[in-house]
């Protein structure tokens with residue numbers, strides 16, 4: 488067994504075994520899980536942490552040392568999150584949310600409350616997931632930055648729109664990495680441009696933080712990422728949870744979306760005083776296990792090393808693209824010659840087949856789990872497939888635990904699909 492295979496095997500052991508048997512048209516087959524862009528399987532370490540703390544759950548609302556300890560884990564988790572994304576430990580806060588969608592809605596409301604009197608504009612892009620488009624669209628005048636024919640973001644168009652709407656642009660909201668083509672956006676270059684025009688930047692990190700080291704507060708403040716969010720269920724931590732990170736000052740100057748117990752320091756019939764952030768954004772009972780799972784996953788990623796993860800994922804991406812490129816019936820979206828800064832994701836169609844026909848065939852006959860359709864990025868997929876008979880894509884989204892033999896199975900399946 489060679490060293491690369493050893494590394495791939497040890498990475499595979501980090502997550503729970505997802506290759507369970509399932510009955511299909513061709514009898515029992517092993518699952519091959521290629522839908523990590525939607526949700527990742529939990530890490531073994533995360534499952535252990537949840538098992539360890541679940542029995543403690545009955546103490547949550549009690550006046551006991553165990554309740555205090557759980558609360559301290561919840562609070563400590565914020566530090567783990569901030570360290571992981573290179574936030575400022577003093578001035579930035581990490582708010583626990585349900586998922587990325589909720590995080591972006593909270594932020595949209597915060598930005599709105601700060602700027603609504605100034606006829607504000609938010610610039611976002613054609614590359615976004617709807618969760619980083621609709622929360623802006625329903626509150627602000629929203630301007631979209633175009634993509635180039637190969638699907639990459641047009642930096643020229645971004646600069647043009649920043650100039651065109653100068654003074655009114657309060658925020659640039661951009662995805663860290665596309666959930667369709669896998670392109671990683673140059674977030675620090677975008678930050679520099681946004682700041683130059685007096686706007687802040689929000690990065691949707693749902694597809695970024697599990698694949699790349701992120702540093703919000705770089706040495707040069709001009710390149711800082713002001714706000715960032717991500718989803719725990721996409722970083723190997725189930726128990727639905729997400730995070731929104733940004734400067735405490737900005738959150739203290741606004742109000743949350745939800746109101747309820749736990750967010751107040753004082754409440755009577757005639758006077759209400761809210762706690763400072765993040766507590767004012769977390770009314771009601773908290774998702775303690777979600778928070779514990781999130782920090783545990785981040786610590787495991789740290790221990791494993793992002794460079795080992797990236798190396799394995801880069802190998803899978805290059806291997807997958809080279810295999811699928813050999814099939815004349817497969818149309819791959821995005822520049823297949825550009826693998827440099829892409830997360831391990833391949834979106835494609837098979838000539839003459841709908842994306843659903845392809846995905847059903849792969850699942851029913853080969854146990855391959857993919858995603859198909861507009862996959863949450865309606866505007867982007869419509870751009871990529873414009874003028875063709877296809878109205879969606881099939882997406883294979885990989886993670887560090889996937890292996891080359893799984894891509895061999897995909898390539899073999901597609902060769903036999905006429």
Ligand SMILES: Cc1ncc(COP(=O)(O)O)c(C=O)c1O
Nearest residue numbers: 586587588616618666693694718
């Ligand atoms: C880029 C991107 N942003 C946001 C989301 C929304 O994440 P969630 O469903 O966890 O809110 C997704 C989900 O796939 C995504 O891919």
